[in-house]
Amino acid sequence: MKLIIKCKDCRNEIDSPYKASTRINIVQKFGEEFEIKCPACNSTNTYEVDDIRAVDYSFGELVQNRIAVFLVIMAVTFVLGFFLIGTGVGIITSIVSALIAIILFKNNNSGKNLTFNKHKVKGRMSNVGA
Ligand SMILES: [Zn+2]
Structure with a gap:
Protein backbone atom coordinates (compact mmCIF):
# COMPACT_ATOMS: atom_id res chain seq x y z
CA MET A 1 0.00 0.00 0.00
CA ASP A 56 -2.64 2.09 -5.98
CA TYR A 57 0.89 1.37 -6.98
CA SER A 58 1.52 1.77 -10.67
CA PHE A 59 2.45 -1.38 -12.55
CA GLY A 60 6.11 -0.34 -12.56
CA GLU A 61 6.20 0.44 -8.83
CA LEU A 62 4.52 -2.83 -8.03
CA VAL A 63 7.09 -4.82 -10.01
CA GLN A 64 9.90 -2.79 -8.46
CA ASN A 65 8.64 -3.39 -4.92
CA ARG A 66 8.22 -7.09 -5.42
CA ILE A 67 11.01 -7.78 -7.85
CA ALA A 68 12.59 -10.42 -5.60
CA VAL A 69 9.26 -12.24 -5.24
CA PHE A 70 8.62 -12.14 -8.98
CA LEU A 71 12.11 -13.40 -9.78
CA VAL A 72 11.69 -16.34 -7.40
CA ILE A 73 8.26 -17.16 -8.85
CA MET A 74 9.63 -16.96 -12.39
CA ALA A 75 12.69 -19.05 -11.57
CA VAL A 76 10.73 -21.76 -9.78
CA THR A 77 8.00 -22.04 -12.41
CA PHE A 78 10.58 -21.97 -15.19
CA VAL A 79 12.58 -24.80 -13.64
CA LEU A 80 9.42 -26.83 -13.02
CA GLY A 81 8.10 -26.30 -16.54
CA PHE A 82 11.54 -26.93 -18.03
CA PHE A 83 12.08 -30.25 -16.29
CA LEU A 84 8.52 -31.47 -16.61
CA ILE A 85 7.80 -30.51 -20.20
CA GLY A 86 10.52 -28.44 -21.89
CA THR A 87 12.17 -25.05 -22.39
CA GLY A 88 9.33 -23.38 -24.29
CA VAL A 89 6.72 -24.40 -21.77
CA GLY A 90 9.08 -23.39 -18.95
CA ILE A 91 9.37 -19.86 -20.31
CA ILE A 92 5.63 -19.53 -20.90
CA THR A 93 4.73 -20.88 -17.45
CA SER A 94 7.15 -18.55 -15.73
CA ILE A 95 5.84 -15.47 -17.56
CA VAL A 96 2.20 -16.42 -16.97
CA SER A 97 2.84 -17.10 -13.25
CA ALA A 98 4.59 -13.76 -12.82
CA LEU A 99 1.68 -11.96 -14.50
CA ILE A 100 -0.84 -13.75 -12.29
CA ALA A 101 1.23 -12.84 -9.23
CA ILE A 102 1.29 -9.17 -10.27
CA ILE A 103 -2.49 -9.14 -10.77
CA LEU A 104 -3.05 -10.79 -7.38
CA PHE A 105 -0.77 -8.27 -5.67
CA LYS A 106 -2.57 -5.42 -7.39
CA ASN A 107 -6.04 -6.65 -6.36
CA ASN A 108 -4.94 -7.31 -2.81
CA ASN A 109 -3.42 -3.85 -2.66
CA SER A 110 -6.55 -2.12 -4.00
CA GLY A 111 -8.64 -3.84 -1.33
CA LYS A 112 -6.36 -2.52 1.40
CA ASN A 113 -6.52 0.96 -0.09
CA LEU A 114 -10.32 0.94 -0.03
CA THR A 115 -10.31 -0.07 3.63
CA PHE A 116 -7.80 2.64 4.46
CA ASN A 117 -9.68 5.39 2.62
CA LYS A 118 -13.05 4.38 4.02
CA HIS A 119 -12.11 4.81 7.67
CA LYS A 120 -11.71 8.45 8.50
CA VAL A 121 -10.46 9.51 11.88
CA LYS A 122 -12.29 12.82 12.14
CA GLY A 123 -15.45 12.75 14.24
CA ARG A 124 -14.32 9.55 15.84
CA MET A 125 -11.38 10.65 17.96
CA SER A 126 -11.30 14.44 17.97
CA ASN A 127 -14.87 14.79 19.24
CA VAL A 128 -14.22 12.66 22.27
CA GLY A 129 -14.59 14.89 25.30
CA ALA A 130 -15.65 17.87 23.20
ZN1 LIG B 1 4.06 21.70 -2.62
Whole structure:
Protein backbone atom coordinates (compact mmCIF):
# COMPACT_ATOMS: atom_id res chain seq x y z
CA MET A 1 0.00 0.00 0.00
CA LYS A 2 1.25 3.43 -0.91
CA LEU A 3 0.24 6.34 1.29
CA ILE A 4 0.41 9.87 -0.02
CA ILE A 5 -0.52 13.39 1.01
CA LYS A 6 -1.35 16.11 -1.48
CA CYS A 7 0.55 19.32 -0.85
CA LYS A 8 -1.86 22.09 0.20
CA ASP A 9 -0.01 24.60 -1.94
CA CYS A 10 1.00 22.88 -5.15
CA ARG A 11 -0.96 19.60 -5.07
CA ASN A 12 2.26 17.65 -5.39
CA GLU A 13 1.99 14.09 -4.07
CA ILE A 14 4.20 13.65 -1.01
CA ASP A 15 4.97 10.20 0.36
CA SER A 16 3.37 9.83 3.77
CA PRO A 17 6.00 9.75 6.54
CA TYR A 18 3.82 7.29 8.44
CA LYS A 19 2.86 3.83 7.30
CA ALA A 20 0.06 1.76 8.79
CA SER A 21 -2.83 -0.28 7.51
CA THR A 22 -5.47 2.13 8.86
CA ARG A 23 -5.67 5.80 9.80
CA ILE A 24 -6.61 4.82 13.34
CA ASN A 25 -3.28 3.04 13.71
CA ILE A 26 -1.43 6.13 12.52
CA VAL A 27 -3.27 8.35 15.03
CA GLN A 28 -2.53 5.94 17.84
CA LYS A 29 1.16 5.86 17.03
CA PHE A 30 1.88 9.35 15.79
CA GLY A 31 -1.01 11.62 16.73
CA GLU A 32 -3.63 13.34 14.60
CA GLU A 33 -1.58 16.14 13.11
CA PHE A 34 1.88 16.42 11.71
CA GLU A 35 3.97 18.80 9.67
CA ILE A 36 5.46 17.98 6.31
CA LYS A 37 7.70 19.97 4.06
CA CYS A 38 6.82 19.57 0.41
CA PRO A 39 9.88 18.66 -1.65
CA ALA A 40 8.40 20.32 -4.74
CA CYS A 41 7.53 23.81 -3.43
CA ASN A 42 9.39 23.79 -0.10
CA SER A 43 6.40 24.95 1.91
CA THR A 44 5.74 23.35 5.27
CA ASN A 45 2.11 22.69 6.14
CA THR A 46 0.23 20.98 8.91
CA TYR A 47 -1.75 17.95 7.82
CA GLU A 48 -4.25 15.72 9.52
CA VAL A 49 -4.25 11.97 9.37
CA ASP A 50 -7.38 12.17 7.21
CA ASP A 51 -5.32 13.98 4.60
CA ILE A 52 -3.36 10.79 4.03
CA ARG A 53 -4.76 8.80 1.15
CA ALA A 54 -4.02 5.29 0.05
CA VAL A 55 -3.41 4.97 -3.68
CA ASP A 56 -2.64 2.09 -5.98
CA TYR A 57 0.89 1.37 -6.98
CA SER A 58 1.52 1.77 -10.67
CA PHE A 59 2.45 -1.38 -12.55
CA GLY A 60 6.11 -0.34 -12.56
CA GLU A 61 6.20 0.44 -8.83
CA LEU A 62 4.52 -2.83 -8.03
CA VAL A 63 7.09 -4.82 -10.01
CA GLN A 64 9.90 -2.79 -8.46
CA ASN A 65 8.64 -3.39 -4.92
CA ARG A 66 8.22 -7.09 -5.42
CA ILE A 67 11.01 -7.78 -7.85
CA ALA A 68 12.59 -10.42 -5.60
CA VAL A 69 9.26 -12.24 -5.24
CA PHE A 70 8.62 -12.14 -8.98
CA LEU A 71 12.11 -13.40 -9.78
CA VAL A 72 11.69 -16.34 -7.40
CA ILE A 73 8.26 -17.16 -8.85
CA MET A 74 9.63 -16.96 -12.39
CA ALA A 75 12.69 -19.05 -11.57
CA VAL A 76 10.73 -21.76 -9.78
CA THR A 77 8.00 -22.04 -12.41
CA PHE A 78 10.58 -21.97 -15.19
CA VAL A 79 12.58 -24.80 -13.64
CA LEU A 80 9.42 -26.83 -13.02
CA GLY A 81 8.10 -26.30 -16.54
CA PHE A 82 11.54 -26.93 -18.03
CA PHE A 83 12.08 -30.25 -16.29
CA LEU A 84 8.52 -31.47 -16.61
CA ILE A 85 7.80 -30.51 -20.20
CA GLY A 86 10.52 -28.44 -21.89
CA THR A 87 12.17 -25.05 -22.39
CA GLY A 88 9.33 -23.38 -24.29
CA VAL A 89 6.72 -24.40 -21.77
CA GLY A 90 9.08 -23.39 -18.95
CA ILE A 91 9.37 -19.86 -20.31
CA ILE A 92 5.63 -19.53 -20.90
CA THR A 93 4.73 -20.88 -17.45
CA SER A 94 7.15 -18.55 -15.73
CA ILE A 95 5.84 -15.47 -17.56
CA VAL A 96 2.20 -16.42 -16.97
CA SER A 97 2.84 -17.10 -13.25
CA ALA A 98 4.59 -13.76 -12.82
CA LEU A 99 1.68 -11.96 -14.50
CA ILE A 100 -0.84 -13.75 -12.29
CA ALA A 101 1.23 -12.84 -9.23
CA ILE A 102 1.29 -9.17 -10.27
CA ILE A 103 -2.49 -9.14 -10.77
CA LEU A 104 -3.05 -10.79 -7.38
CA PHE A 105 -0.77 -8.27 -5.67
CA LYS A 106 -2.57 -5.42 -7.39
CA ASN A 107 -6.04 -6.65 -6.36
CA ASN A 108 -4.94 -7.31 -2.81
CA ASN A 109 -3.42 -3.85 -2.66
CA SER A 110 -6.55 -2.12 -4.00
CA GLY A 111 -8.64 -3.84 -1.33
CA LYS A 112 -6.36 -2.52 1.40
CA ASN A 113 -6.52 0.96 -0.09
CA LEU A 114 -10.32 0.94 -0.03
CA THR A 115 -10.31 -0.07 3.63
CA PHE A 116 -7.80 2.64 4.46
CA ASN A 117 -9.68 5.39 2.62
CA LYS A 118 -13.05 4.38 4.02
CA HIS A 119 -12.11 4.81 7.67
CA LYS A 120 -11.71 8.45 8.50
CA VAL A 121 -10.46 9.51 11.88
CA LYS A 122 -12.29 12.82 12.14
CA GLY A 123 -15.45 12.75 14.24
CA ARG A 124 -14.32 9.55 15.84
CA MET A 125 -11.38 10.65 17.96
CA SER A 126 -11.30 14.44 17.97
CA ASN A 127 -14.87 14.79 19.24
CA VAL A 128 -14.22 12.66 22.27
CA GLY A 129 -14.59 14.89 25.30
CA ALA A 130 -15.65 17.87 23.20
ZN1 LIG B 1 4.06 21.70 -2.62
